[in-house]
Amino acid sequence: MRKEIIINSSGSERRIAILEDGRTAELFVETSGKDRNVGDIYLGKVAKVMPGIRAAFIDIGLEQDAFLHFSDIGSVEFYNAIFDEEEEKEGTSDKAHSESSGQNEHIENGDDTFFDFVGHKNLNDSHQNNRGEHAQVNLKKGQDILVQVIKEPVGKKGVRVRTGISLPGRYLVLIPFDGKVGVSRKLGNFRERRRLRRIVRAMLPPGFGAIIRTAAEGKTEAVLRQDLDGLVRTWKEIEKSVKTEKAPALIYKDLNTTSSVIRDLFQDTVQRVVVDDKKLYKEIRAYIQWVSADMLDRIELYRGDEPIFDKFGIEKDIHDLMSKKIRLKSGGYIIIERTEAMTVIDVNSGRYAAKKEQELNSLRTNLEAAREICRQLRLRDIGGLIVVDFIDMQDEKNDKKIYDEVKKEIQKDRAKITVLPLTEFSLMQITRQRVRQSVQLSFSEQCPMCGGSGLIQSKLFIFNQIDRWLRRFRRESKERRLELRVNPIIADFLSKGLISKILKLQFKYCVRIKLIADQTVSADEFRFYSKKQNKEVTDQYK
Template sequence: MSEEILINITPMESRVAVVENGVLQEVHVERTQRRGIVGNIYKGKVVRVLPGMQAAFVDIGLERAAFIHASEISSREGSAVESISALVHEGQALVVQVTKDPIGSKGARLTTQLSIPSRYLVYMPRTSHVGISLKIEDEAERERLKQVVADCIGAEGIEEAGGFILRTAADGARSEDILADIRYLRRLWDQIAAQMQTAGAPSVIYEDLVLALRTLRDLVHSRIEKIRIDSRETFQKVGQFVDELMPEVADRLEHYPGERPIFDLYGVEDEIQKALERKVLLKSGGYLIIDPTEAMTTVDVNTGAFVGHRNLEETIFKTNLEAATAIARQLRLRNLGGIIIIDFIDMEDEEHQRQVLRTLEKQLERDHAKTNIIGITELGLVQMTRKRTRESLMQNLCEPCPSCQGRGMLKTAETVCYEIFREILREARAYQAVGYMVLANQKVIDRLLDEESGNVADLEAFIGRTIKFQVEGMYSQEQYDVVLL
């Protein structure tokens, strides 16, 4: 299974695509003027303590204050969560790290349990725990890695408390590479600790790497065959980063100098457009409908035009199996997080249900974000969660429609006509006027002059005044004004 990473750089934005066997699996976008802040460390100022919510708002220099829960404020390890009022007070300076970007109307989420990632490790200066990624399943390898870290810490003579988590990339890593990572993280932490003493609040103490370098650190693994970069300047920066921290990746780096944009060459642009649509077509003729909302994302599976050769149960099973694979890809591609409810087509056969769930689990194993399938409800819905840290692809690239305010539906021309009639009646009771001018969208005016003309005549007779109409080309279907003449 061949995987490639494509990195497209322009002065305004950086984009990364993960392509597997020619099919786009993930896309990440970072705008130069609006970089994500997950992983950044700030010296913030507590602006409001909310005892009822066991939380506080912290000013870290953003438009909206960020949010921290009492459980995210380091106190005594392993002890029960203390009252927020005992942990912080208004006006207090607090060193915090962002765990979730501001999404929609919600401010950033924070923690004081700081962590700094490198290629193989995550360093946690405020704990003494050594953990290993659950994705490294081999027990012998887990023991080896624990021993390697213990030996490296012993060799360095590090006396201060500090914990490490070995990342999935550490599987099979040499002890000297892990030692190099530990040294790098210690140097970085010393710089951060020094800045924590001198910085004012609110201010940035540490910023995570830019997207291209973060991609190298977080997404590169043994199955990645090529990393193609279309900017010479970024290619050189990445080369430098790789020489220092990831020399084993150097031979996979490639500068793409072609005339044709790299994303066009791989069909990535078309796939990004498709990932913004509700409907996802399946090869069998079935389709998915994906609806992200504030509370959760729902995925509906339909057989569509697919008619199986044997029987209905077989048709449904085949569609659901294909949908399970497609859903896992769409969650990664669209970066959908939070609660996800999947409505597979009802299956009578319990073995079929198990196989569909197993397929979904298997496909989700390749996801970098943490996922958890809770199971099937009595209504036959699959409940799952996917960790949300950054905005989804749609939140990143789109904004709510100004005409429908994100409802995805417009009031019909008929509904708007009746609203206009009610508005005219209100105006007639409140003000004396010679007549009224209705300013509205072309479709609404057409209806008023055609299907509703009888109602308009009745209304004129009832209020004893004339009603005139004017088309406003810039108005949406729901917009109108009633002006006194």
């Protein structure tokens, strides 16, 4: 598979696309005013503890309190899914953990006060000792706590955090308070895994753990030490900041989206990185020169006249992202609908097939749809619960083929995914790890007209509501002068015609109404103001 990273930079926006065999597989968008939160470390203050849902809300200085589930206290497991790394479960790892567990209190430039202040050591021990049971969590309102963001805010939900801190580098992930040394599951060579574990364990400061990333394969001890030293220096700065800052405060800001993509995804499997901005091109080259000079020749500056995303066919994919309907080559299509609870995907054949070929055509369309759905989940970065309604098929063996095809395609996805076989109604349930807001939502805003529902009340329905309001108003009030504010669309509907609807209402109820078109009023509401009282009276007569 040929992989490329294409970066488009403008004054207010950076877009990064990952191409696989010439097709857009992943898309990242970085806009001014919308900072990336994942990986940031905060000194927070416990705002609320809710044992009923086994969670706490942490004030970290953002608009909404962060969500801390009790299972994320003292845990770095979530990190593995984000960066596609896994703790290697071998006897040597357990031995290393037991050997270093007594050294956790003696981190260089650290002390017991720092541990007690953060509350991490005791919580982590509790978590480790209660793997099969609910850990005893001792959080109190007003307590200071060090947390790291693991999920971006989605909708009305704040960020999700954990207390297990991890600092990612190019080749290693440094894990304070944990003596384990893990290796990426993508490193399949046993000898190389053992070599890397031996090198990293020997150079780690007491009380620190690490995960060896895929990019570390074949790297020398000097290169790994350079990466580790930088991470340890960063951690020392975090320690100093924690002791001087007052909660809530941002202690450490992780790399921006562009830098993190280069750090995490620019590996040996990537043939080239193409950038259309000279300044950014120099920054990327400087970073790669420092961490992996042998890959410098893979970085290219795009000099063409045609926009870079047009040149590589990415702009069309972005345009399709905004559409609910995706057409398939077979003539069928899929519809992607997002709701508050889940994302629903419907597969349609699109063409009539003869009865004797219906099963075969349905299978072909479903297989093509399965591949495209897996691609769209990555491209749109759709997370949470996903339900797919495939075309009904009679043969159960064909259902198994669809399930196997989806399982094969999701192997390309870095996110953690669970897939269940098709039900008797041809429904497939999928859960996909959500780390950040979907790409589609980052390109869009909630509709001011419908509030995101996709529907607004009809003009005639609004007119009838106004009619009923005036009937109640005239029965209870002796006032005769009103001001009516409505959306311009409704104002146009009410004022059309020689004898307009608003004029008919004035004659019907013997009241003078001044009609005002107001852009701030949504299309499914109206506001009445009393001229005599000089205030809004809508709610009084509803």
